[in-house]
Amino acid sequence: MRGFRQRLTAALLAIVLGTATAACTPGNAQTQAEGDGGLGGSPANGHAKPAQVSLTTTGNRESAGVVAAGGPGAPYNYGPTVMLDGGTTRMWWCSQYPTAPPPGDDILYAESPSLDGPFTGPGGAVPPAVLSGNPGQFDGAHTCDPSVIRVDATYYLYYTGAAGDHALGNAIGLATSTDGLTWTRRPGPVVGPSHDVHRDNLYGAGQPSAVYLDGWFYLMFTDTTGRAAGWNGAGQFVLRAKDPAFSSGVEALTDKGFAAVPGTGAPRTASVVDAFSADLEWVDGLDAFAIAHETDGGTSVTFWNRDFTAHPYRDVLLPGPWREGPGLVRRPDGHAPASTSDPCGRVPFDVVRATSLGEANAPTDLRHYGLDVTGVNACATPQRALGVLDGFAMPSPVRTMDLVSDGKLVRVDRRSVAVQLATHVLDERLPALDQVRPAAHLATGARAIQAAGLGLGFLLDDGNLWPVQPGTVAQLNGSPVETVSAAEWRAHPQAGPLGR
Structure with a gap:
């Protein structure tokens, strides 16, 4: 709750003191910033080409009621990250359990076969707290605002952490997991406030959103001290690196595009949207990034091209009530899922967002809203088709099956x-x-190997080792499994994983 309360207090304080005025959406938890992005900075769209293409939308939908909530004693529920992981919809969000020490924000987890819930903990239990404060560290009291992606077999959780309620105390942490439930923290924050400009809003850095694209980890986040933030600290900044911990090879989005920087604390000179608590995804079918953020009528989706230099499409609105930022429903890599009924002609956009203020005067009542963009040529090129159809299988021209996996076609x-x-x-x-053309062929009886702690994989005719899930696939394929050492496993060049 720290993030919500501190942002709200700072914005209201600025209005009371007369330092600035801004339109406040009726009932909103957060005043939205206005103007050109902030003192001394440049918004990324300052030189962007204006959007020319209007997208056609249809199929507006919403859940009949609340889809997820914490157990007894959880006074608020907001800031979700939602993942379609195989046949399960998984969600992590911010709440607080009196029974989860220390006192402060906790990250809860639940899952459901449907976006419309109900979401429960594993096995139908109460949603558990999977990450809480770590006393003595930068996140000693609060963990909140999760963003979860999975790359290969590793889940990455980016989150807001804080040791207490001191000014500018929020920073972004990273934890990893093999199952999305048990997490190992990376020591220290990966992103902190840049301290470019100190404003009345003393929140700091947080509210991360992560995407994995073409070998890069993209991280969008709030930094109320960023140079290009608005008068009240609103704004979203983007870093990218091939290292998930952003400890080396970091590039920052500037008003001139991505540029190498010494570290994650480099000046924030370009904001991609004038908002707090936004969510990011890559949409293969539109060849564009999409940013979901709250505006007067609901959740607006703003589009950027791959380099964040132009808006290829006009905004789309998912109407309805809201009280805190939305969580886009995404694939494990942070990409938009494909339509199951018309993957090449339709792109679904779904969010889960808090819709009311609860007993603690904080956001709660997580509900699902969505719509479809139609009339698009999502599979316009082979490369785009491979991105859109990731995870799809279909008949091949030679009476076998073709599976799209990690941007490749496997027969x-x-x-x-x-x-x-x-x-x-x-x-x-x-x-x-x-x-x-098929990149590899999974023939009946193909050689399968396994190594302790590394899983199971097929050695295919392209010379690569393809890790596979679930392990029962080897038996189904008529492949005897050979146990090898970790060194022998790692000696094989690896391709993208097969399976859900």
């Missing part, structure tokens, strides 16, 4: 194996893949 002899590995199975082949 699979047995349909039963393809069904086990795929997230969606189509009965008819999509012409978009006719020009794509």
Whole structure:
């Protein structure tokens, strides 16, 4: 609750003192910033080409009621990150349990077969707190605002942490996991306030949103001290690195594009949207980034091209009530999911967001809202088709199955194996893949190896080791499993993982 209360207090204080005035959406938890982005800085869209293409939307939908909530004693529920992980919808969000020491914000976890819930803890239990304050560290009292992605077999949790309620005390931490439930923290914060400009809003840095694209980890976040933030600290900044901990090779988005910087504390000179508590995803079908943020009528989705130099499409609105920032429903890598009914012609946008103020006068009542963008050519090129159709299986031209995995096409002899590995199975082949040559062939009886702590993989005809989940696929494929050492496993060049 620290993030919500401190931002609200700072914004109201600025208004009371007469330092600035801004339109406040009726009932909003946070005043939205106005103007050109802030003192001495430049918004990333200062030189951006204006959006020319209007997207057609249809299929507005919303849940019948609240889809997720903490157990007894949880006074608020907000800031969700939502992942479609195989056949399960997984969600982490910010709350507080009196029974989870120390006192302060906790990150809860729940799952459901449907976006409309109900979300429960594993096995139908009360949603557990999976990350709480770590006394004596930068996140000693509060952990909040989670953003979770999975790359290969590792889950990465970026979150806001704070040791207490001192000014500018928020920073962004990182924890990793193999199951999304048990987390190992990386020592210290990965991003802190830049201290470019000190404003009345003393929040600091937090509210991260992570995406994995083309080998880069992208991290969008709030920094109320950023040079290009608004008068009240609103603004979203972007860093990227191939190191998930952002300890080396960091690039920052500037008003001239991405540029190498010494570290994550470099000046924040470009903001991509004038908002707090926003969420980011990559939309393969539109070849664009999408940022979900709250505006007067609901959740607006703002689009940027790959380099953040132009708006390829006009904003889309998911209408309805809100009280805190939205969580986009995303694939494990932070990409937009494809439509299961029309993957090449339709792009779904769904969010979960807090919709009311609860007993603690803090955001709660998480509900689902969504719509579809239609009439798009999402599979316009083979490269885009491979991104959109990740996880899809369909008949091949030679009476086998084709599986799209990690941007590659893998030919699979047995349909039963393809069904086990795929997230969606189509009965008819999509012409978009006719020009794509298979990168590898999973033949019946292909060699399978396993190593302690490293899992199971197939050695395919492209010379690569393809890690695979679930492990039962080897038996289904008629492949005897050979146990090897970790050194032998690592000696094989690895391709992207197969399976959900």
